[in-house]
Amino acid sequence: MPSGDTVSKWRIIVRRRRHRRGAALTDSVPCVTFNPETAAVVRALKPRDYIEVTGSFRCRVFGPSAAKIWRYEVEVSSARPYEAELAEPADPVGDGGAGTLAVLIPRQIPYLAPAV
Structure with a gap:
C-alpha cells in the first residue's frame, strides 16, 4: 500500500455436515489482516489445519455509484493454530462420541446493541 502497510488476504473454509445427496457443503470466509505477526501465523499453517x-x-463497498459491489470479510486482529485434539472432551453429551464435534461448533455471540 502507499502507506507502507502490508495487506494479507486468505480464506477460511468451513465444512458443513454432509448434504442429503452425499455432497459435502462448505462455506468460504474471506479474511484480511494488516498485522504482520498475524500474517506470519497464517502463512505457517498447512492445508486442513485448524485456526x-x-x-x-x-x-x-467498491465501484462507482451506479454499480456498487458489496463484499463481506473478517478483518483479523489475531490468529492462532487451534489444537482440536486438546479441546475434545471425552464424551460430553453421552452420545457415543458424536459430541466431540460439538467443540468445533462456533460459540454464539450475544447481541451487544440495546433494543430500541
Missing part, C-alpha cells in the same frame, strides 16, 4: 481467529466483520 482460531479474532477480528471484526466488515462490509466493504
Whole structure:
C-alpha cells in the first residue's frame, strides 16, 4: 500500500455436515489482516489445519455509484493454530462420541446493541 502497510488476504473454509445427496457443503470466509505477526501465523499453517481467529466483520463497498459491489470479510486482529485434539472432551453429551464435534461448533455471540 502507499502507506507502507502490508495487506494479507486468505480464506477460511468451513465444512458443513454432509448434504442429503452425499455432497459435502462448505462455506468460504474471506479474511484480511494488516498485522504482520498475524500474517506470519497464517502463512505457517498447512492445508486442513485448524485456526482460531479474532477480528471484526466488515462490509466493504467498491465501484462507482451506479454499480456498487458489496463484499463481506473478517478483518483479523489475531490468529492462532487451534489444537482440536486438546479441546475434545471425552464424551460430553453421552452420545457415543458424536459430541466431540460439538467443540468445533462456533460459540454464539450475544447481541451487544440495546433494543430500541
